[in-house]
Structure formats: C-alpha cells, structure tokens
C-alpha cells in the first residue's frame with residue numbers, strides 16, 4: 253500500500269472544549285490540542301488514532317455510572333486507551349497551527365466511564381498521532397465506505413476528509429449497528445429520507461443504514477446492503493475502492509466482497525491494544541506473505557489500516 257509519510261508522535265496536553273452525551277452510552281468529546289499537539293496533528297489522516305491517559309480523571313458519582321458498570325468501572329486504568337477521531341479541524345493564524353479533535357466514544361469500562369466526567373477546560377494527556385491511516389489512490393473516483401458499530405468514527409472522519417481534499421470523488425457510505433439506538437451519532441427520522449445520521453448528512457455524504465433487528469433501514473448485515481448496492485449500480489471498478497472499519501467479522505465479509513468484485517479494499521482493525529506503540533506485541537495481526545507462510549504485523553504500528561488482501565481472515 254502506498255503510505256503517506258507519517259508525522260512524528262509525542263505526548264502533550266489537550267483541553268476539553270465540550271463533552272456531550274449523544275444518546276444512551278455514546279458521547280462526543282471535543283479537544284483543543286496544545287501547541288505541541290497541534291504541530292504533531294497538523295497532517296493527521298483518517299484511520300490514525302491517539303491514546304488518552306484517563307488515570308487522573310475521577311469517577312463520576314455512583315448514581316451517574318450505568319448499573320452494569322458500577323463494579324467494573326472501579327478498576328484502575330494504568331494503560332492509555334486508543335481512540336480514533338471522527339473529525340479533525342486544522343486552522344492557521346499568526347500564532348501558528350491550531351488543531352481541534354473530535355472523539356465519539358462508547359461508555360463500556362473503567363476508562364470510558366471516567367471520560368464521562370470530563371468537563372470544559374479540564375486537561376487530559378494525549379499520546380499521538382499513532383498508526384498508519386487510510387491511503388487514497390490517485391485515480392480514485394468513487395469511495396465506498398463501510399462502517400459497523402464503534403468502527404464508525406474514523407469512517408465519518410474519512411468521509412469528511414474525502415469531501416474536503418478529493419471534491420471530484422463520489423463518496424457513499426453504508427453504516428450498520430445492532431439497532432436504531434446503537435449508532436454513535438445524532439439521528440432523526442426524515443419524511444423523505446427515513447432514518448438519517450445527522451453527522452453524515454451535514455457533510456452531504458449519503459449514509460445507507462442497516463440494523464441487525466430491522467429497527468432502522470435494511471434488516472441484516474451492512475456488508476450485504478453494500479454488496480447489493482455495488483452489484484446494482486454500474487460502477488467503474490478500476491477507480492472504485494472500499495474503506496471499512498468495524499468488528500472483525502464485518503471486516504472479513506467486506507474483504508470477501510471486495511475480492512469477489514475485484515475492488516481495492518482497506519480495512520481499519522481496532523484490535524485490543526496495551527502499549528499502542530509497538531512494544532508489547534499484544535495486537536498482532538496475521539498477514540500473508542508471497543509464499544504459503546504467514547507472518548505477523550502489529551496493528552498499532554503497522555496498521556490499524558491494512559490492505560484487506562494482506563490479512564489472514566479467521567475462518568477463511
């Protein structure tokens with residue numbers, strides 16, 4: 253894969269601009285990076301990620317912690333936690349570069365429960381930018397984005413990035429979740445368009461919806477919805493590529509779809525990570541070699557974005 257040159261990484265402070273609940277367990281955190289962070293993040297690309305140190309954030313009051321997390325959230329959080337960005341805003345003025353980063357997060361354990369408690373003007377320690385992001389082929393004229401569950405934030409970032417930097421490229425997205433309540437976005441029901449994801453609507457990227465239980469959009473797998481669309485639309489396969497992020501079974505199905513249609517496909521694999529910088533080997537991804545052997549890449553350092561063809565998918 254033709255990788256853009258990646259900026260250096262570092263540890264720096266970010267100031268909380270806002271931290272709002274979107275729905276149920278989903279929150280939107282906006283951070284203003286300090287001068288060092290802004291410099292490091294000025295060239296960040298979708299698919300890269302950061303790690304937050306949540307160890308100094310206090311727990312919310314016990315009544316604000318979801319019942320099912322009251323016990324597990326008491327665990328200590330020594331390790332930083334990885335998060336993708338759903339949006340990055342870079343501005344230049346006489347004082348230099350200023351970068352704001354948006355994170356959409358799901359509350360499901362001790363670190364994310366602490367993040368619920370972040371207030372405007374709090375500071376948090378950030379390590380980043382980490383990993384390799386999506387690589388956009390020069391000849392791309394249509395990008396098909398496929399997202400599942402908490403894999404959606406970097407796909408939203410990619411959608412906005414393509415609209416801004418590749419205005420001639422047509423961008424279409426397919427977003428799946430368990431039910432209509434499980435999208436990490438603001439939603440509305442529109443008379444003509446049906447169930448709408450506001451964040452995609454705002455950047456004018458069509459989002460086709462799939463839910464496991466049929467409570468919104470197509471009932472079934474988001475990869476089947478995308479597959480039907482690709483089969484039914486006359487597309488120039490040579491200049492179309494798929495970009496995906498979500499649970500691994502969804503990524504494996506996306507890889508099969510791309511192989512069947514002979515489309516380029518990049519997947520972002522959000523493996524469990526401990527160090528995030530290539531030291532602990534906890535995030536190994538089995539990859540093909542030119543022979544029948546396989547070898548291992550580190551998801552945090554060599555990924556999280558991989559060419560779908562390079563990955564050895566479980567069960568294939």
Ligand SMILES: Cc1cc2nc3c(=O)[nH]c(=O)nc-3n(C[C@H](O)[C@H](O)[C@H](O)COP(=O)(O)OP(=O)(O)OC[C@H]3O[C@@H](n4cnc5c(N)ncnc54)[C@H](O)[C@@H]3O)c2cc1C
Nearest residue numbers: 333334335336356357358360361362363364405522523524
């Ligand atoms: C590159 C990358 C990007 C990510 N981007 C986002 C994002 O944009 N928004 C977001 O909400 N989360 C994202 N995650 C997942 C996020 O890192 C975890 O949700 C977070 O670490 C949970 O910490 P915790 O202490 O709250 O819960 P933990 O106690 O650490 O985990 C709670 C539960 O979630 C499971 N879990 C944790 N991390 C993962 C994972 N990576 N894959 C599958 N299951 C997991 C654990 O097994 C456990 O059952 C990303 C992960 C990676 C590797």
Ligand code: FES
Nearest residue numbers: 528530532533552
């Ligand atoms: S998370 Fe430690 S090597 Fe990848």
